[in-house]
Amino acid sequence: MDREEVRFFQAAALLPPPLRRAVETLPAQEAVGVEELRLRVGQAPCVSVGEREWSPAGCRSIAVTVQDLAAVLEIATQASTHTALERVRNGFFTVRGGHRIGICGSCIIQDGQIRNLRQISSLAIRVAHQISGVSAPIRTQLVRQGQLKSTLILSPPGGGKTTLLRDLICAVSNGDGMPPRRVGVVDERSELAAMWEGQPQLEVGRRTDVLDACPKGMGLLMLLRGMNPQVLAVDEITAPEDSAALEQAANCGVILLSTAHGDSVEDLYSRPLYRRLLEGNVFQQLVLIERKNAARTYRVLELEAAQC
């Protein structure tokens, strides 16, 4: 059984036994590529690959019940709703193996905030996939005078920023193609390392310390104070406090790795949050992810050069 197949069965194990047995009727060659398991009340369980979604042969006569969804949540949280509730409010939570469970239901609002979800109507279990080595073609370009420079990865949503960042963290931490460094990661939404019981479920390297489920701005400062990192990595800078923490870290001489939504350098400069970071020389280089047909290409831009 290869690694991808193991991941599929690991995700299927989150289902209650009758549903699990039905989903596991999927032929092995199809199971390998499955991206999501989808459960909707009153309908047969489905699997999805890209834009295609279908019910495996063994599932077609089954209708998912509310109790099935409750059982999935109980299995996934190990009967500990209280530990996952904060993330459930974000609409998803990460489980052992790095798989992500997205939840739909009726929101309970209190004081303008989502307090909980009741009457769960559907679940999407996203099977964890790790693509290793995506940063290999650009690693040498990111290192100048034997030193990795602070890098901002830029692409539109779904472009593969997080995958590239994770692979880069792994390379820096293990010293693949660059000098090894101690990396501190603030993983607010458990997407980079997918921590579970103190262990990263996705490969982030040997010298990596992960601060999980912590707001980015606060987490960056905590790592800076407590873990003495040489490199700090954080996904998707969106708030002014995150940006302020990055500036502070840059002033302490730490190398920064981060990502941002955007199409081009001009797009970044048009937004005050990023303009401030770029003008403050917090990042020295950009990696632009471009998609041509199905293939991704990476372009490294030195920021001084990019501004000209």
Add this chain to the structure above:
Amino acid sequence: MLKLTGAILLILGASLLGLSLAGRLTERTRALRAMIGALDLVERELTFHLASMPELLQRVATSAAYPADCFFRRCLTELDHLGEQSLEEIWIKALPELGQLDENAAAVLREVGGVLGKYDWENQRACLTAARVRLEECFHQAREEQRRMGRVYGTLGVTAGVFFAILLL
């Protein structure tokens, strides 16, 4: 000689019966006291550590007094079969580990099983606090009953034994 042996056996048998009934009352008090302490631990684990259920059951199984430790250990073992059975079912199935509880105490503990792991920690904590208060009432009643009836059962056992022995002789 035979009659004498029979009489001694009668006295011994009846006394043991009385003592065993008294012992059951003692066991019940002990189980309730242990569970009150264990629920206090559960509450603290939830409040201060926001512990997941396996962590919580492990810690309480290690720290709680007998027979609550056996109860939590069994829950922990059965947690491997989550999915085939819910935590509530696991909890209820493990209750016999606590010996013979009175109906009130058993009902309180079943309620706890229905809440544990299903809500945010504040709601679970509120339920645990209420459960402890009710269990303490059960404990005081059980202790009172043990104090009153424990001696009665013991004395009755010995007296009945002696009475039948006299009849026999």
